[in-house]
Amino acid sequence: MHPYKKLDTHAFWKKVILGRPVGLVDPMMGMPSFKISKNDKVATMGSCFAQHVSALIKDLDLNFFVADSKSGTKQEGFGVFSGRYGNVYTVRQALALLKFMESPGEQHYENWEKNGVYFDSMRPNAIPGGFKSIADLEDDRDQLTQTLRNLLTEMDVLVYTLGLTEGWVSNKTGQIFPIAPGVVAGEYRAEEHIGFNDGYQEVKGQFIEFLDLVREINPNCKFIVTVSPVPLAATHSNQNVLVANQYSKSVLRVVAQEIALEYRETYYFPSYEIITSLAQPGKYFQPNLRDIYPRGVGHAMRIFKKHFIDATSSGIDDSKQSNNSTNRGFRDVNGKIQCDEEIIYNMESD
Amino acid sequence: MKYPKIFINASKRHEPVFVVSNCQTLPIAKGMEKAFGDIQVRQASYLMGMQKLETEIEKISGDFYLVSSMQESFLEIFLNKYSDRVRHIVRIPEIYFPAFHPDQTYVQDRQDLVLKSPIGDYHSKIILFSFLQKLTEEECIRLFNSKTFENVGYFQAWESSVKELVRRFGSSDLDIEIMEKFLSGNQVFMNSFNHPNAGIINALTDAILSKLHPEGAHDRIGQVPRHDYLYGPGLVYPVFPEIADLFGEDGQIIFWKENGHLLNLDNFVLESYRMYTNYRQNLRDITMYFTPEFLDGMRKTLNASI
Numbered sequence A: 001m002h003p004y005k006k007l008d009t010h011a012f013w014k015k016v017i018l019g020r021p022v023g024l025v026d027p028m029m030g031m032p033s034f035k036i037s038k039n040d041k042v043a044t045m046g047s048c049f050a051q052h053v054s055a056l057i058k059d060l061d062l063n064f065f066v067a068d069s070k071s072g073t074k075q076e077g078f079g080v081f082s083g084r085y086g087n088v089y090t091v092r093q094a095l096a097l098l099k100f101m102e103s104p105g106e107q108h109y110e111n112w113e114k115n116g117v118y119f120d121s122m123r124p125n126a127i128p129g130g131f132k133s134i135a136d137l138e139d140d141r142d143q144l145t146q147t148l149r150n151l152l153t154e155m156d157v158l159v160y161t162l163g164l165t166e167g168w169v170s171n172k173t174g175q176i177f178p179i180a181p182g183v184v185a186g187e188y189r190a191e192e193h194i195g196f197n198d199g200y201q202e203v204k205g206q207f208i209e210f211l212d213l214v215r216e217i218n219p220n221c222k223f224i225v226t227v228s229p230v231p232l233a234a235t236h237s238n239q240n241v242l243v244a245n246q247y248s249k250s251v252l253r254v255v256a257q258e259i260a261l262e263y264r265e266t267y268y269f270p271s272y273e274i275i276t277s278l279a280q281p282g283k284y285f286q287p288n289l290r291d292i293y294p295r296g297v298g299h300a301m302r303i304f305k306k307h308f309i310d311a312t313s314s315g316i317d318d319s320k321q322s323n324n325s326t327n328r329g330f331r332d333v334n335g336k337i338q339c340d341e342e343i344i345y346n347m348e349s350d
Numbered sequence B: 001m002k003y004p005k006i007f008i009n010a011s012k013r014h015e016p017v018f019v020v021s022n023c024q025t026l027p028i029a030k031g032m033e034k035a036f037g038d039i040q041v042r043q044a045s046y047l048m049g050m051q052k053l054e055t056e057i058e059k060i061s062g063d064f065y066l067v068s069s070m071q072e073s074f075l076e077i078f079l080n081k082y083s084d085r086v087r088h089i090v091r092i093p094e095i096y097f098p099a100f101h102p103d104q105t106y107v108q109d110r111q112d113l114v115l116k117s118p119i120g121d122y123h124s125k126i127i128l129f130s131f132l133q134k135l136t137e138e139e140c141i142r143l144f145n146s147k148t149f150e151n152v153g154y155f156q157a158w159e160s161s162v163k164e165l166v167r168r169f170g171s172s173d174l175d176i177e178i179m180e181k182f183l184s185g186n187q188v189f190m191n192s193f194n195h196p197n198a199g200i201i202n203a204l205t206d207a208i209l210s211k212l213h214p215e216g217a218h219d220r221i222g223q224v225p226r227h228d229y230l231y232g233p234g235l236v237y238p239v240f241p242e243i244a245d246l247f248g249e250d251g252q253i254i255f256w257k258e259n260g261h262l263l264n265l266d267n268f269v270l271e272s273y274r275m276y277t278n279y280r281q282n283l284r285d286i287t288m289y290f291t292p293e294f295l296d297g298m299r300k301t302l303n304a305s306i
Helices: A050-059 A091-102 A134-154 A200-217 A241-262 A271-276 A294-308 A319-323 A327-334 A341-345 B025-036 B050-058 B072-082 B125-132 B137-142 B146-151 B154-170 B198-212 B241-247 B265-282 B292-305
Strands: A042-046 A111-114 A117-120 A157-162 A166-170 A193-197 A222-227 A266-268 B017-021 B041-045 B064-068 B086-091 B190-192
Touching (some): A050 A294, A091 A134, A091 A166, A091 A200, A111 A134, A117 A134, A134 A200, A157 A200, A193 A241, A222 A241, A241 A266, B017 B050, B025 B041, B041 B050, B050 B072, B072 B086, B125 B137, B137 B265, B146 B241, B146 B292
Parallel strands (some): A042 A157, A157 A222, B017 B064
Antiparallel strands (some): A111 A117
16 A cells, blocks of 8 residues: 555546547646636636637637726727736736726826837737827726726636746836837836846735735635746846746746645636646647647647536537637637737847 | 467578558558568458468468468468468557547448448548438538537547557557557557558568567668558548647648549538439448447537537
C-alpha cells in the first residue's frame, strides 16, 4: 500500500495525457468547477485571449453580459468585452479601472492624438477608430464609469484572463497604460513613462484587492481565472523575451492557482496548460510561435464548455454552435480578436 | 502452430521471402526488397484468392520465408499445402485504425459485391445514410458538422481503434511497442482506415526484418526509403478538419477520385447520390450498413435540426 494507490485517474500522467488525441486531453478533470446557466450574466475581462471566451458565450446563446449603456458595432468597440474597457493586460490596469469607476475625477488621463484622431490612453484600442475631438473622447470616458458600475453590480460570473506582468505607468500622474505611449498614439516621454514588471507578491496583492472591490459591490459574483497562453510580444525588462515571458507567465500562473485555492467561488480554468503544455507539443501555435491555431482555441473552449456550461438543464441549443461547424466558428473568431500587443509584435526595434 | 526459428543470414545462401497480406502487402514487400537488396521478395494479396497465391508460389523455387497477415483458417489451408516449404513464418497484423476516418466505409450490395463510390471503394457513412433516409443532397451536406460527428461517435473512435490494434498485434508475432510513437495522439498516421502511411509501413517492415534477420538486421533497420505507397488517388479518405483538430493537425474535406480529380464535399455528395440512385435496387436495408449507435446518433441529429 502507498499513498498513490487511492488516487483518481486524473492524478496520473500515463492515464490522462499519454496515448490519447491531443484534442481530448482534459486538464479540468479533477478540478473544481461550477455550471453557468442560461440566465447567468457572464462578463469577460483581461488580455486579448479573453475575447475567445466572449465569443463562446455568445456563440452558445448564453447571457454574455454587455454593460455599456449604449450600443454600437464591434468596430466601435462594442461587444468585444463586457464593456468598452479594451484589453486589460495587467492586474494593475484592472485595479486602476475600478478606481477610475469609484472616483473618476481623481486621476488625470492623457489624451493621445494621431493624425487628427484622438485616442483614450486608458483604452487606446478599445475604440479602434478613435474620436474626432477631445470632447467626444472625454464624454465617452465618462460613460465608462457607468458601464463599469453596471458591470460590477449585475454580473453573475466574471471570466478574468491574466495576461502580462509588464506594463507602463506615468510617474507624474500614476496613470497605468495598457500599452506604452507612442505605440498606438501619443508621445513617449522617457523621464515620465516608466515600465514596470510586477512580481508575485504585487500581482497577488493587486488581484486580491481587485476581487475584494468587486465583491464589495457584488458579493455573489463568481470568478473564473485563466492565464493567457499568448507569449509576450516584447519585453522592456532588459531580459531575453523568452526568459521574461517564462517569468511573467509563471507569476500569473501561481497567482491564479493560489487565488483559486484561497478565494471563495473562484475557479481556475487551465487554458494556459491546454495550449502550451507538453500534452500538445507545439501543435497549437502558428509558425510565429505566438498566434494560436483555431484548433487550440477550439480545444480550450470545448473544455470550458464541458466543465462550466450547463447545457442540459438550461436548455441551451448547442447545435447552434455546430451549425457553423464548431471549430470552424473559432477559426473565424481567431482572425478577429483585437490585441494591442500585435502592434508591438509587428514593430521593428531601432 | 509452431515453426522452427531459422533466420536469414546475409552471409549465406538464402531463400526468398513471400509476403501475403491485404493491400498493405505491396508496400511491405517493396520495403523489404529495398532493405534486403539481394534477397528475392515475392508478394501477393490473399484478397485475390488462393489461386493467385498458388500462381505466385509457382514462381518460387524451393523453400521460402512467409510473412503473412492471413487469418488463421486461411493460413491453415495455405500451410496444409506448403508447410514443407515454409522455413519460418512471421505473422503480421493488418493495420486497421478508423479513428482518423470514422466516416469511411465500404458498401456492399445484396450480392455482397463491393460497390464503387465517386472516389473508388471508399464511401461516406453520412452520405449513404442520407440517401437511404431520402434526405435531399442539401440536407445531407448540412449534416457534415461537428454536432453530427459528436452524435455518431466520430470523436470517440480513438480508444476502440487502439483496442483493436492491440488485439491485432496480440495475435501476430510483432510487438505493439513499435506503434508507441504513433499512438501518442498528436499525429495522423493513416491515409484511410486501412491504409497506413509510410511511417507505419516502415515500422512494420523494420519489425519484420528483426524477426527474419536478427543478425545484422540493425544495419538495415530505419534505412528503408520512405515511400508512401498507400497514398494517392483512390487510396485516401480525407481527415475532416473537426476530427484532425483532435490530433493537432490540419484536416480537409476534399475527396480524391481514382482519376486524380478532386471533389469538394458538395460534389462528392451529388455524385454519390447519382451513383446510389443507380444502385438503388441492389442496396441493402439501412440497418445492414450501420451500427445501432450510428443510427441513434443520426436520428438525434435529425431530430435536433427539425
